[in-house]
Amino acid sequence: MNEYLSGLNPAQTEAVLHIDGPLLIFAGAGSGKTRVLTYRVAHLLQQGIDPYHVIAITFTNKAAKEMRERINAITPIGEQVWVSTFHSACTQILRREIHALGFGRGFSIYDQQDSTRLLKDILKEKRLDSEYYKPNYVAHIISTQKNELRTPLEYEQLVSGLFRESNVADVYATYQERLQLMNAMDFDDIIMKTVELLQNNEKIREKYQNRFRYVMVDEYQDTNHAQYKLVNLLAGYASNLCVVGDDDQSIYGWRGANVENILQFERDYAGAKIVKLEENYRSTQTILDAANDVICNNENRADKRLWTENGVGSRIRVYTARDEKDEGSFIARTIKEQVANGEAEYKDFAILYRTNAQSRAIETAFSPAKIPYRIFGGVRFYERMEVKDILAYLKAINNPADDVAHLRIINVPKRGIGNASIEKVQKYALENNMTFSLAIERAADVPGLGRKASAVADFARYMLELSRFADSHTVAATIKKILADTRYMDQFADDEIPENQERVANLLELIANANAFELESDDKSLGKYLEDVALVTDVDNYDTAANSVSLMTMHSAKGLEFNAVFVVGMEENIFPSYRSLESGDITAIEEERRLCYVGFTRARQQLYVTHAELRTQYDFPARNAPSRFLGEVRLDRLTPVNTYGRPKEFRQSKAATQMERRVKPSIPLPAPKKIALDFEVGDMVRPAKAMARFGVGKVLEIRPAGADYEVTIEFESGKKKFMAKLGGVEKVDA
Numbered sequence: 001m002n003e004y005l006s007g008l009n010p011a012q013t014e015a016v017l018h019i020d021g022p023l024l025i026f027a028g029a030g031s032g033k034t035r036v037l038t039y040r041v042a043h044l045l046q047q048g049i050d051p052y053h054v055i056a057i058t059f060t061n062k063a064a065k066e067m068r069e070r071i072n073a074i075t076p077i078g079e080q081v082w083v084s085t086f087h088s089a090c091t092q093i094l095r096r097e098i099h100a101l102g103f104g105r106g107f108s109i110y111d112q113q114d115s116t117r118l119l120k121d122i123l124k125e126k127r128l129d130s131e132y133y134k135p136n137y138v139a140h141i142i143s144t145q146k147n148e149l150r151t152p153l154e155y156e157q158l159v160s161g162l163f164r165e166s167n168v169a170d171v172y173a174t175y176q177e178r179l180q181l182m183n184a185m186d187f188d189d190i191i192m193k194t195v196e197l198l199q200n201n202e203k204i205r206e207k208y209q210n211r212f213r214y215v216m217v218d219e220y221q222d223t224n225h226a227q228y229k230l231v232n233l234l235a236g237y238a239s240n241l242c243v244v245g246d247d248d249q250s251i252y253g254w255r256g257a258n259v260e261n262i263l264q265f266e267r268d269y270a271g272a273k274i275v276k277l278e279e280n281y282r283s284t285q286t287i288l289d290a291a292n293d294v295i296c297n298n299e300n301r302a303d304k305r306l307w308t309e310n311g312v313g314s315r316i317r318v319y320t321a322r323d324e325k326d327e328g329s330f331i332a333r334t335i336k337e338q339v340a341n342g343e344a345e346y347k348d349f350a351i352l353y354r355t356n357a358q359s360r361a362i363e364t365a366f367s368p369a370k371i372p373y374r375i376f377g378g379v380r381f382y383e384r385m386e387v388k389d390i391l392a393y394l395k396a397i398n399n400p401a402d403d404v405a406h407l408r409i410i411n412v413p414k415r416g417i418g419n420a421s422i423e424k425v426q427k428y429a430l431e432n433n434m435t436f437s438l439a440i441e442r443a444a445d446v447p448g449l450g451r452k453a454s455a456v457a458d459f460a461r462y463m464l465e466l467s468r469f470a471d472s473h474t475v476a477a478t479i480k481k482i483l484a485d486t487r488y489m490d491q492f493a494d495d496e497i498p499e500n501q502e503r504v505a506n507l508l509e510l511i512a513n514a515n516a517f518e519l520e521s522d523d524k525s526l527g528k529y530l531e532d533v534a535l536v537t538d539v540d541n542y543d544t545a546a547n548s549v550s551l552m553t554m555h556s557a558k559g560l561e562f563n564a565v566f567v568v569g570m571e572e573n574i575f576p577s578y579r580s581l582e583s584g585d586i587t588a589i590e591e592e593r594r595l596c597y598v599g600f601t602r603a604r605q606q607l608y609v610t611h612a613e614l615r616t617q618y619d620f621p622a623r624n625a626p627s628r629f630l631g632e633v634r635l636d637r638l639t640p641v642n643t644y645g646r647p648k649e650f651r652q653s654k655a656a657t658q659m660e661r662r663v664k665p666s667i668p669l670p671a672p673k674k675i676a677l678d679f680e681v682g683d684m685v686r687p688a689k690a691m692a693r694f695g696v697g698k699v700l701e702i703r704p705a706g707a708d709y710e711v712t713i714e715f716e717s718g719k720k721k722f723m724a725k726l727g728g729v730e731k732v733d734a
Contacts, residue, residue, distance in 0.1 A: 008039065015275040016040045019047060022269035023242040024262070028306045029291070029601035030282030030561070033244050034063070037216060038070040040242065041081055044214055051080035053213040055234070058085055059222060060559070061536065067218075082212075086227055087187065087535050090194040094185075095531075097197055097204050106527055108184040108399045109534035113383060115139055115186045117404055122174050125430070128167060141165075142172050146188035147224040147256035149195060152176055158695070182435060183401040187534075191226045198233040209236030220245035220265075224256035225717065232268070239269060247302055248295050251555060251595045253587070260718030263302065280306045280601075282561055284313020287607050290633045291600040297632055298590045300719065306601075313605060315639040318630070321612040324358070324569075328365030330610065331566050335549060336369055338564075346372055348563035350550040352599045354575040358568060359551050366549070376552035382533050386492075386503045387510055391533065393482045394475070396437070397467040398526050403429075403436040410440070410459055413486050417459070421452040437463075475529045476514035483507065554599040565603035567596075570611040571624035585687075586710060586721030596629040609638075672708055677724060679731040685713060687720075688728025694720060696732050 005013060012032060015025050016039045027033035037056060045051055058064045064083050071078035082089070095105055110118070119135045119142075145155045152173035159165035179185060185193060198205045215235045217223070220243035223231065235241040243265060250259035266272050280288055288306040295301070321327035331351060338344040351362055359375055366373050381387060389412050395405040407426075411417045428446045429439035443449060443456035462485070470478045483489055489507060492500040517529050550562065569575055576592035600607060611626045679685050679699055686696045697715035702724075704710075709724040722729050 005039070005043075008035070009279055011275055011277050011279070012036050012039075015277070016043050018242070018273055018275075019044065019049075020240055022239050022265070022272035023275070024265045024269075024272050025242065025244040025275050025277060026302055026304055027244050027246055027277040028280060028304060029246065029249060029598070030280040030308075031277035031306070032279075032281055033218070033277060034067060034070070036277065037218060037244055038067050038074070041067075041071050041083075041216065042074040042078065045075050045077055045081070049214060051077050053211060054216075055082040055084070055089070055212045055214070056216040056218070057089055057231075058083070058218040061085055061088070063218060063559070064088070085535065086230070087190050088531075090190045090230070091531055091535065093194055093208065094190065094197070095527075097201075098193075100197060100201050100204060101193055102180065103185075103193075104183045104399075104401075106183065106399045108182070108395050108402045108405065109190065109531065110179075110184055110186045110404065111383070111534065112139070112187075113388065114184075114404045117407070118178060119171065119175060121426070122171055122178065126167075126171065126174070128171070132164070133167065133171070138168055138171055141168050142175060143186075143188050144256060145172065146186075146192045147226050149192060149226050149229060178403075181401070181433075182403045183399055184404070188226075191230055195226055195229050195233065198230070205233060205236075208234060212236075214240045214242075216242045216244070218244050221247050221250035221259055221262045222252050222257045223261050224258060226256075228258065228261045241269065247300075248298075248304075248594055249558065249598050251558065251591060251598055253591045258717060259300070259591075263300070264718065276302075276304050278304050278306055280308040281310070282604055283308060283601060284310050284605060286313045286315060286637055287600060287603050290316050290607070290637050291597050293633045293637070294593055294600070294629050295597040298593055300587070300590060316607045316609055316633065316637055318638050318640045319608065319610040320626075320640065321610055323612050323614045324361035324616065325364070327568060327610050327612050328361040328363075331362060331568070331608075332365040332369040332371055334608070335371060344563065345547055346549050347547045349566070350552065350557065350560070350562040350564070350602060351566045351568060352552060352554045352557050352602065353568050354554065354577060354595075356553060358574075362551060362568070372548035373551055374546065374548050376550055376556050381506070381509070382536060384503075384506055386488075387506055389488070390479055390482055390507065390510060391530070393466065394470075394478065394526060395530060396463060397470050397478075398530055400437045400463075400467070401435045406437050406440070406463075410456070413488055413491060415455050415459060417452060417455050421449060421456065424448050425456065470526055474514070474518050474524070475526055476511050476518060478526070479511055479514055554595050557602050558598055561602055561604055563604045564606035564608070565599070566608040566610060567599045568610045569615070570609050570627040570630050571615065572627055573617070573622070573624045574615070575627050575629070582726065585727060586723070593629060596627075672704060675709060675725055677702070677709060679729070684732045685711075685729050686732055687713075687722050 005016065008016060012035070015023065015036050018040075025033065025036065027036065041054060041056055044054055056067060058067065064085055068079070068081075068083040071081060071083070084092070091109070094103075094107070098105060098107060116135045116139055119138055120130070123130055123133055123135065123138070150158065152169060155172060156166065156169035159169055179189070198208065212234050215231065217231055222245070231241065231243075243262065245262050247259050247262050250257060250262070253259070266274070285308050288308055292305050319327070319330050321330060335346070335349050339346060351359075353359060363373070363375075382391065389409060392405040392408040395402050396409065399405070407422065410422060425439050425443070425446055426436060429436050432439070437460075439446065440456050440460040443453040443460065446453065446456075449456065466478070466482065466485075469481055473481075489504060492503045494500055514529065517532065518524055521528060521532070554567070573581065575596065576589055580588035580592050609630060611630065613623065615622055615624065681699050681702060683699050684696055685699055687694055694715050694717065697713040697720070699711060700714050700719065701712040702709055708726060711722050711724050711727070711729050713720055713722060713729070
C-alpha cells in the first residue's frame with residue numbers, strides 16, 4: 001500500500017481508492033476532505049492516469065493553491081493536473097475559445113463596482129428612477145438570472161405583465177449588449193458564457209470532455225444552477241465525476257447556491273458510490289454534539305453525525321448580556337484575561353456574527369482594552385480607490401473597448417475634463433454605436449466639446465503611448481510609469497493625514513504585488529495579471545500568522561478554524577434573521593440553521609455563545625428572545641456564565657429555565673382558523689412575486705403551522721417549503 005494511504009481512516013481510504021464511475025463524498029466539517037481530494041488525485045496518477053485528463057475544481061484560490069502544493073509534494077507529475085477555481089477554469093477556457101461567442105481574447109472582467117457603474121449609466125439613459133430602481137437591486141436581479149442561466153429574453157418572458165420587473169429585464173438586455181460592445185464580462189458571465197459555449201458548440205464541448213476524463217469538484221453543496229450545468233457538461237459521457245461537500249454547510253442560497261444539487265446527486269448519476277466522512281479532526285465532542293443537536297432539526301438533509309477522538313472538552317459557555325455594549329465588554333474581558341494568563345494568543349480567537357453591523361459594539365469594547373483585531377470582509381485591497389484607479393489604467397490599455405475603465409480615469413488625476421464634457425462624449429458614442437474609447441479619439445468631431453476637445457484628445461494619445469510602453473515592459477514598470485506620468489501620488493503629499501499615508505502604502509504594495517507576479521507566474525502578460533486580480537477573493541488574503549482577533553460574519557468564516565470562537569447575537573430576528581423569519585419560506589430557516597452549524601464547527605476547543613436582553617436595531621431598542629438554535633442544544637452541553645454583576649447562580653438558574661421552556665417536546669398544531677386555501681395537494685401553484693424565480697410548482701404536502709399553513713412545493717429546481725399566507729402561495733389555473 002502507498003505510504004500516504006496509511007494515514008487515512010477507513011472511509012477516507014474508500015473514497016481515495018475509488019477510480020471509475022460517479023462518486024459522492026459527504027465530508028462533514030473538519031473531516032479532512034482536502035486530504036481526501038488531494039490523495040485521490042495522487043492515487044489516480046499513480047494508477048497510470050495521465051494528469052492531462054484530470055481536473056480538480058474548488059471555490060477559492062487559497063484552496064486550489066493548497067491542493068496543488070499537496071499533490072506536488074506526493075507526486076512529481078502533480079503539477080500537470082489542472083487545479084483551479086470555477087471562475088479561473090472558465091476564464092482559461094474562454095480565453096482560448098471566446099471567438100466562438102463574438103468576444104476578443106483580451107476581454108475585461110468587471111467586478112461589482114464596475115458593473116454597478118455601468119448599470120447607473122444605463123438607468124440614467126432610460127430615465128428610470130434610481131430610488132425605485134436602485135443599481136444594487138438591479139444588479140442582484142441580473143446576477144440571479146445569470147446564475148439560473150436565464151437570458152434577458154427568457155427573464156422578460158418570465159416576468160411578463162410585471163411592470164417593475166419588465167423594466168429590469170429591459171435594463172438587463174441593454175447591459176448585456178453594452179458588455180459585448182465593450183468586450184467585457186461580469187463575474188457571473190464567466191460561468192454563464194462558458195456553459196453557453198459548451199452547450200452550443202459540439203466540437204468545443206467534445207474537446208474538453210475528452211480532455212477532462214476525471215472531474216473532481218469541492219464544496220459541491222455551494223454550487224448554483226450555472227455551476228451545476230457546467231460540471232455536468234465537463235463530466236460528459238465518461239461520468240468519472242467525484243463531488244465532495246456537506247449539505248449541512250450549504251449557506252449561500254441567497255446568492256443562488258442550491259443544496260439539492262448534492263442531495264440529488266444519485267438521481268443525476270445512477271449507481272453513484274456514496275462515502276460519508278463523519279470523523280472530525282478539529283473540534284471537541286461537546287462542540288460537535290451541540291452542532292449535531294442544532295442541524296438534526298433540518299428535515300432536508302442526508303443522515304450523518306460528526307464524531308471525534310479529540311475528547312469531550314469543556315461545555316459551551318452561554319453569556320446573557322444586558323445589551324450589546326455589555327456583550328462586547330464580556331468578550332473583551334474574556335480574551336484579555338486568557339492572553340494575560342498565557343493561556344492563549346490574540347490570533348486564537350474569532351468573533352462571528354450574523355451581520356456586519358454587529359461588529360461596531362465589539363470594536364468599541366476592543367479599542368480601550370487595546371486588543372488588536374482585524375475585520376475580515378471589509379473593503380478588499382483591489383477595491384480601494386487608489387488601487388482601482390491604477391488598475392483602471394491597466395484595464396483600459398489591455399482592453400481599449402473597456403468604457404468603464406476609461407470613464408473612471410479620464411479625469412483622474414484632474415485634467416480639466418469635467419462631467420459635462422464627459423457626458424457629451426458619452427452621448428456621441430451612444431448615438432454612433434461606438435465605444436467611449438473610440439469616441440475620445442475623435443474628440444474633434446464631438447459636438448459642443450469646444451476647447452475641451454484638446455484635453456480629451458491628449459488623454460487618448462497618452463493611453464495609446466501607455467499601451468505601447470506596456471507591450472515591452474513588465475506590469476510593475478507600467479504601474480510606475482503611470483504614477484510618474486500622471487503625478488497621481490501628489491494628491492496624497494500631506495503625509496500628516498493618516499489616510500494619505502495608507503493610500504501611498506497601498507500603491508507601493510500594488511507595485512510589490514506586480515513584482516511578485518513577475519517572479520511567480522509563467523504567463524507574465526498584463527492580461528494574465530488583470531485576470532488574477534479579478535479572481536482574488538477575501539479568503540485568499542487571510543493571514544493566519546497575524547496575531548490579532550478576527551472579526552467576521554459566519555458566512556466569511558466558512559473554511560476557517562480557531563481555537564476559541566464567540567458566536568454573538570444569538571437572538572430571534574438576528575440569528576435567525578428577521579428576513580428569514582418573515583419570508584414564509586421554511587428553507588430559509590433551514591439555511592440559517594446550517595449557518596449556525598458552520599459557526600459552531602469553526603471552534604476547536606472553546607465555544608462561547610452570547611445573546612442580549614436588549615439590543616439596538618435600526619436605531620431602536622429591541623427585546624428579542626434567545627435564538628431557537630440555542631434552545632435546540634441539549635442543556636447538559638451548556639454552561640451559563642456570570643452576567644453584568646449578578647450572582648452566577650441566579651443567572652444560571654434563569655438561563656436553564658428559559659432553555660428548558662424552549663426545548664419542550666412539540667405537539668401537533670391545530671389547523672389555522674382564519675386561512676382558507678384555494679389549492680390542495682397535487683395542484684399547481686406559485687409563490688409571491690418577490691419569489692417569482694422559483695416559477696410554478698406542484699403541491700406535495702400541506703400541514704398546519706400555527707397561524708399559517710406550511711406548504712411543500714416541488715419546483716423544477718427542487719423542493720421548497722413556504723408558509724401559505726406569508727409566502728403568497730396561489731393556485732395556477734391549468
